[in-house]
Amino acid sequence: MNSRYFCASLSLIALLGLCFPLLSFAQVDDAALSTPERVVWNKAPIAIPLVVGEERLVHFPDSVSIGLPQSLTPLLRSQSINGTLYLLASQTFEPTRVMVRSETDGPIYVLDISAASGGSDSGLLPDVQVLLQSPQKSRQNLQQKSPQDAGADQSTSGKQSQSLGYAALTRYAAQQLYAPTRLIPRQPGVVAVPVNPEPVDLVVGGKIEAVPVAAWKAGLRYVTAVKLINRTQSPVVLDPRELRGSWLAATFQHNRLLPAGSEADTTAVYLVSDRRFDAAF
Structure with missing residues (x-):
């Protein structure tokens, strides 16, 4: 065999030997990225x-x-x-x-x-x-655990969330908005759900601006807190019959708003529904 050809072959083998480990490491890195x-x-x-x-x-x-x-x-x-x-x-x-x-x-x-x-x-x-x-x-x-304790653990949170009535849901939402942080209660089975904080035409007549601010779900029910702002120069008495949407219950924090610009021109309404706010509205 020609010595020059033999040396060239050895050089090519050595070069390939250096490349193979690099390719192997690259494959390992790609696999690591795809592994959750x-x-x-x-x-x-x-x-x-x-x-x-x-x-x-x-x-x-x-x-x-x-x-x-x-x-x-x-x-x-x-x-x-x-x-x-x-x-x-x-x-x-x-x-x-x-x-x-x-x-x-x-x-x-x-x-x-x-x-x-x-x-x-x-x-x-x-x-x-x-x-x-x-x-x-x-x-x-x-x-x-005893069978009774095990069954109770599995069903406690579900029963507690399903047992919340309209008044309990409304009270929970009001506490979340107005109570000091240290006094806000924890209610098992109630979870916050996202809400679109864009104004909606909730109150008939166009005098009141309505903005959803927060919502929660408990079992099959939802409660949504909506901020209401009087945009007129006259006091307004709020009436739940003037609310658009399909609600199981509607409760105003205050049922009378003073003219725009005053300290009492804003309040909240708590709406209980069997679906998300955007679907119920």
């Missing part, structure tokens, strides 16, 4: 860090609905489709507690969502896969 971060739900809050401007997916065992606190509504876009949450932060924010409710018979998940600015060296965050405990572990947990 798996978290087993054990009732401890799940931390979900986000990077501003980068959408992150959180997968659940079944269909879910998310309830955003009012403070996160302008900062975080959330969509729930077939058991997957699509989260996209537009601004940075500190860890905030968020409830995610199963649409079937699953649990209520607790997430601590935060958002930070991404650096030039920051990579894409992987998806998060939320898993339930194996049936064997769940069976062991149930065996540590």
Whole structure:
């Protein structure tokens, strides 16, 4: 064999030997990016860090609905489709507690969502896969309790949310808006739901501006708090019969508004419905 040809062959083999590890590392990196971060739900809050401007997916065992606190509504876009949450932060924010409710018979998940600015060296965050405990572990947990206690644990939150009447829902919404933070009660089974904070033509006559500010869901019922502002120079007496929409109950914080510009030209109405505000309206 020609010695020059043999040397050239050895050089080519050595070059290929250097390239193969690089290709292997690249394949490993791509696989790592496509592998979701798996978290087993054990009732401890799940931390979900986000990077501003980068959408992150959180997968659940079944269909879910998310309830955003009012403070996160302008900062975080959330969509729930077939058991997957699509989260996209537009601004940075500190860890905030968020409830995610199963649409079937699953649990209520607790997430601590935060958002930070991404650096030039920051990579894409992987998806998060939320898993339930194996049936064997769940069976062991149930065996540590009496059958009565186990059944009570599974149905307590559902019964409490379904047992809330119109008055209880209205009182809960009013406390959320007007009570000091330290006095706001926690009601199991009640979750906040997003609402579009755009003015709506709720009151017949066009004299009152109406703006939805917050909404909550308990079982099969919703309660929405709507801010009402008198835009006329005359006092107005509010009448629930002049409200557009299909409501199970309507309660005014105050039923009389003073002329525009006065301290008492604004109040709230709490609307109970069997569907979301935009559908009931």
